[in-house]
Amino acid sequence: MIRKPAVSGLFYDDDPEKLEKTIESCFTHELGPGIPIFKSKENSSKSKKIYGAIAPHAGYTYSGPVAAHAYYPFVENGFPETFIILCPNHTGSGTGVSLFYEGSWETPLGSIEIDEDFSKELINTSEIIDPDFSAHLKEHSVEVHLPFLQYFSNNFKIVPIAMWMQDMNTSQEIAEGIVKVAKDLKTSISIIASTDLTHYSPYPIASIQDNLLIEKISEMDEEELFESIENFNISMCGYGPTIATIKATRELGAKKCDILQYATSGDISGDMNSVVGYCSGIFI
8 A cells, every 4th residue: 555645735845845955954953953964874884773763743843853853863873674653643543553564655755665574573473553554544643754764865664653552551562562573573673752742831831741751761761751641641642652662672772762852832933832842862
């Protein structure tokens, strides 16, 4: 199946040339990291192993400069064979955990193949992950990451997983499945947790809540992260993907999460009365 873009022209430009310029502006923005130079694994002099990342998924105008920080280290160090992209299910379509398991995804910058071997083995391995296209057809929170990666290279595959169920047990099972399949197939992977932080709160409240979340993420303490969200009723939309990424990357060898940038929609728009929080980090 070919998955057509659902939010091009809305979350990002649908014209390829304009989209490339927008991506460049995200990297060069005052909140951005600058534009990196792409290096393949073979040609990279860097030795840093990047097991995963956390990145926001709002429209590029708002979260693009923060998101750029998550992609920068991959560009510098070389892409893995496959990005496992875990996202929340905003639409309510599909199953509890939905994997888009075959075919390709199109964006204005070209086509990206699904890693069908990894996807099908993951479905066979896990009792909780379902083969399901419907959850992904209108979901934005995998799609928005792809042009940022494609700007530098189309030489990678993806495994897109949408999580409607985001409890600890579900997140644990997803993490265990990813780790097992990666080791069995000896596939070079990195996992992207797609999430925004606090939603539509005044800046002073959002910054307090988000700093708490960021502290737990940087410590890779998924238990405390989950408890903080529950105890303080924090509206982080992709906590399940984040928990699964923490668990999986730790099992694969990550020791910490370096938080690279934090900002809110208010830092872009100037409206601090109702903001959404964004952070980027890498698991190393």
